[in-house]
Amino acid sequence: MAQYLLSVWHDDTYEVDFSTPDAQRMVAQVGAFNEELQKAGAWVFATGLRPATSATVVRSSGGDVSMTDGPFAETKEQMGGFWMIEAADLDAALEWAGRASAACEGPVEVRPAQG
């Protein structure tokens, strides 16, 4: 078994309004998908993330710690959430990713963990 990061990417201005029917449908889909992951024993961890503007970057060098406001990479696309899953191989991970993408209605990046 190997572990894979399944990350969801949004435009950096993306913010979910959970009161809308669209968002509620998505939440329900993701909830059902998470249950499937757990039932299959593929679940390691998963969560959605607050907007990238809420991020802080911390650097420690030679005992000095400095902080900067905002996400590390100033890019148009930011990670909006992720799953860490366990799968037999890449094809199994890609299959989960396809269902993840359908559930969260956005593109999902698959990246293998070390080891």
Place this chain on the structure above:
Amino acid sequence: MTEELGEVFRREAGRCITTVVRVLGDIDLAEEAVAEAFAIAVERWPRTGFPPNPGGWITTTARNRAIDRLRRTSVGDERHLAAQRLHINDMESDHDPELDGLDDLVDVVADDQLRLMFLCAHPALNVDAQTALILRLLGGLETGEIARAFVVPEATMAQRIVRAKRKLHDNHAPYRIPRPAELPDRLHVVLVAIYLIYTEGHTATSGATLSRFDLSTEAIRLGRTLVELMPDEAEAAGLLALMLLTESRRSARVAFDGTMVRLGEQNRRLWKSDLISEGQELVRASLRRNRPSSFQIQAAIAAVHSDATSGEVTDWSQIVALYDQLYELRPNAVVALNRAVAVAELRGPSEGLMAISQIDVVALDNYQPFHATRADLLARCGRREEAITAYDRAIELTSNAVEREFLIRQKAAAVEEPQA
């Protein structure tokens, strides 16, 4: 002997690597081991003569060498232990590589080739990486040869191959034949990669000569292998037919002075009748299954062309009908453009231009054949100024010297004698 050895290498390298990959679970190790086995063969066979089954000898020797090396250098790695386990039975029996393991190789080799094909053309790789891996691992081509064929620096190609192998390795890409449910999609990716190798050889995107024989031949060889391995897959037969029928016209495509000859003006006596009949038979067989898909329809179009004794007597209504069918399956601008060419032959150049005007032009603005086709039809309609502008754009877009020369002559003809 040296030439024969080279031929054995070309023929067997892919098959040997496929089996050794399965045994070792590692592409790089397999490649090294097979290279080592070939080095031994080069040294030994001139003295002893060829063994009865050269491919089997290479495979078994490579596997044994690799496992010996693993035993010397590593302990504890799961993969290596697995490889040793697989090997234990062989070590207990006769250790003559010409004999041991040959029987069980016969059955698994076919599946191994398929596994490796699906691994090389894994949808997680881009198509450049897929074609490079296929040629390297299944074709047994050197990185330098592949780089020259695709006109990229050797270092670029080497990096492309290393990156692709590394991605498959890091991602734990499985070495298996896709399940029936996944097979149509996965097979299509394999076929597209092989066809890309073929078309790259058929019309070099750049360089001085129109055809690069090796790539096309290699693609047809891979296509044949695939049809042998998956005789029930009509789409694989369709691809092979398409390549054979296109290949049958190769020597008619280029005139003695090296310039390009269009299909309608080709000397059809130069077409290879054996390739045509093989291709047509495949088309007939695959269409009988009545599950037409894009390669089959394209092959059927090529088959209609090869039925005609001249450009004029071609059954253009049949070809337009096939393009209509193809467009339903693959509604893209390139298919629409080819359909417009057939419409022009059937109903005249102005009807062809009308069909072109309905295509999404933005999608084709950087596509040389779009401008070349438009230019030709405009010239045939006597719209000289527009034709010249379109020729200029086509010439600007082509990087193949032979094609450029052809377009320049077409343009000159349009300038000199405007057709009514």
